Amino acid sequence: MQLSELGQDLARENHDPLRPTQMRRNALALIAVCLAAMMFSLEISSVPMILPTLEVVLHGDFKQMQWIMNAYTLACTTVLMATGTLADRFGRKRVFVVTIVLFGAASWLCGLASSTTALIASRFVQGASGGAMLICLVAVLSHQFPQGAARARAFSAWGIVLGIGLGFGPLVGGAIVALSSWKWVFWVHVAIAVATLGLALAGVRESRDPQARKLDIAGMVTLSAAVFGFVWTITQGADIGFFSVPALSVLAASAASFAAFVAIELRAAHPMFDFSVFRIRSFSGALLGSVGMNFSFWPFIIYLPIYFQSVLREGPLASGLSLLAYTLPTLVFPPIGERLALRLQPARAIPAGLFTIGLGFLLMRAGSAFGHGHALAVLPGCLVAGAGLGVTNTPVTNTTTGSVSADRAGMASGIDMSARMVTLAINIALMGSLLVASVARHLQDALGGAAQAVSWQALAARVAAGNFTPGDGSIGHADFETHFEPYFETTARAALEAGFNTLMLYGGLAVCTLAVLSYLIFSRRPTR
Template identity: 35%
Template sequence: MRTDGRTGLVLFASCLAQFMVVLDVSIVNVALPAMREALGFDAEGLAWVVNAYTLAFAGFLLLGGRAADLFGRRRVFLLGLALFGLASLIGGLANDPALLLAARAVQGLGGAVLSPASLVILQTTYPEGAARSRAFGWWSAMGGIGGAAGGLAGGVLVALLSWRWIFLVNVPVVVLTALLALAVVHETRAEDRPGLDVRGAVLVTSGLVALVYGVVSLESAPWTSPRVLGGIAAAVVLLTAFVFSQRRSRHPLVPLWVFRIRSVTTANVVILLITSSMFSMWFFVSLHMQGVLGFDALTAGLAFLPQSFSIVIGSQISSWLLPRVGARALIVAGGTLTAAGFTWFALLTPTTSWVAGVLGPGIAVSLGMGIVFPAVTTAATSGVEAGLAGLVSGLVTTSRQIGGAVGLSVLSTLAAAHTASLAAAGAAPAVAQTAGTTRAFAVAAVIVLCSVVAALFLPAPRRADAPEPART
């Protein structure tokens, strides 16, 4: 199917929104020292500039996706843009730590509404086939590029302007995206629109927030601390209660029969596993370049550019091959390449140059990720009835965010423990830090291989003339 002017602009608006949402997860990191100096943050408060966004973003993704089905995809998309833009403006003008943290939480809420809405707009604009595969390829690439570009964009803005512009720059982008959406996105919603399951929404949102709170607390507290165990225990109780509530609800927020669709369940498991490694790569490579190789923030950001280009190339390869070979083959191939890249990363030493030890494996991991994401997104959303498109998009984005948060916290904890052990034994700081990093990369390689094994359970691609399976 050829993409016409309107659908091309729909794709541009959706990708722009996804890029902006993912960028704001990482762009603040390089600006944290300037924020601390300007607003007087203490160490724990500064960490919540990142965590407030992460908690709200992860917690409300599933609700945001379902809201798009019930209240209209374009309407919810515009609501997300309004929340994100207003919070960005307030954050950029804030002169008080509490106001900045509140703005970051609202920004995360806006992102949680915006991200699944942008995906479901593509899903309902493009029919299944080559055109949708290409659209998903660009959408997935924007998410990867947003993660990779955060350090570079933050470094440039802080160096040339001030830390406030990492927020203020969003405002004109939001206005442009909103104008595009008003002009080219057609309103769609589920034909059969039951009332919102308020109890289910409260339980699942509270449970996801509790889970992410417990996980991100690992950055400053041990596994056995009340914050970590309390958050995870609360998440288990709340999410279990959510499952039981959905079984009894006349109009469930998440109909549990959705998980009997093998492609949906398997694809979300793959997303959960592979994103737990992907987000850790940006973190550990950045630490290695700045802490061991001595790069400044701007140079480190520029050094990520080959990985950004590799994600785009991988996503376009995947989009082109997807109608020909199917999602399963691409996920297996891309995941295997990604695991090989992480294994290569695990060979780093303190004296390995950027070209020899970072460039090659970074391209391998990024190219593999670019191949995987359009394929796994297509697998997770194919064959799902239109009335549940937003819900399934919410599941995809929730799996990406939860996987990233859990993976980064677990791997950084493992790396920090190994680094501390070697430092206590008298190892040089560069040696200890590199050893912790390579241990994290080795574990990441194993996790990615587990995602490859999980992908083998995806249904084989159906012939074009095969009948649609009946829902049971």
């Protein structure tokens, strides 16, 4: 793509003389937006590759590894709906520049972290600034390229770069940790942020909305509290007891926060979430497509590196190459998804794409169960799941925004992005809990007859993180290592493989169920 062509197209469409300065600023703004998109997407898909390394280097446990990822997604959810209002009021360029600076600073702090607590805190700041940056760059593109072919090319370039970051992130993370230090997985964004900042200052034009709405602080706080409480309950419930007083108290507070959020949005003059759009069957059916992808494909990418490295015994670089089978189809198949949506209509294309993701997960499950520990046995399922996501994603986005009037498209897009992030955070926690529970059950079945005092939950959490050391005093049995050291690694690896079989089955069944619900909602007769 010739970036200068974008400036020429924009000048022609506005019936202005060709101005080299305007062309140059448009090109610089587009490069800045693409680099920002690259940072955001790389950070999502490259960090899972280094979680096994972080668990060893920072002496963390499995739950802390989950929070390293969930801190990012929860922070994104917190700021998504607010950023658009802030950018409209204080200036889109100004807020965009601030988010770039914060993302670079947070990335630097992530690399400096010497404990999991410090890393989780830095990841929260990184996620908040990343989510805000994502919303700002869409607003910047919309203002910089307001119409015509130039706008189409600009958004196409942004989407391609975002997809490249997601697709090649696992390989980038695996290569960095294999050739250098895990710190550079974060520090590479500092250099990109500096370049992005310079380009944004030089190329992005400032814009504001004089009719900007008030910031919905009450809605932000109640929704964030509801999601955080629910995720905390899933993550910590196995240790403290799901029916214990602390767990039930947090769950009750989470439910109360969600009820308060709904009440606030229903009474607001300009709500952050306009629940009336859920009456539009095309919007609701497509939104289930967003939810389905985040019940299966995206949360599983957090744990898949552990499967390749700890179950299949691949190194970080080989694991990153294997993960390309999972992510690259998401870049190749979106054009096919667009054609299917035109030919079959979204009502059929979106459920079909979700079913394809489910088929991929079930193929991975079969390959893992009968493939005798070879990566080639699960790669076909990875390819099919990635193809399903590629087919689903574009029709989902187009349908959620296209099913409402133009003045509500931003709000619809915000609901779509929030639904994705909320369900992603919940399913990262839920898949982790399922994995630990399944590993604990298989370990107890294999070893429980000779070890009655072992804390199976604590042992399973270590195995789920890829730690096959038999045990120490923390699991409640002083002689455990002596008794089971000769064959513990083999047993633990088999238990971990069985746990991943459970996750693959869960992902497949969950997304197929949501495919059926999406089809039924699309097929429902419209209300009068």
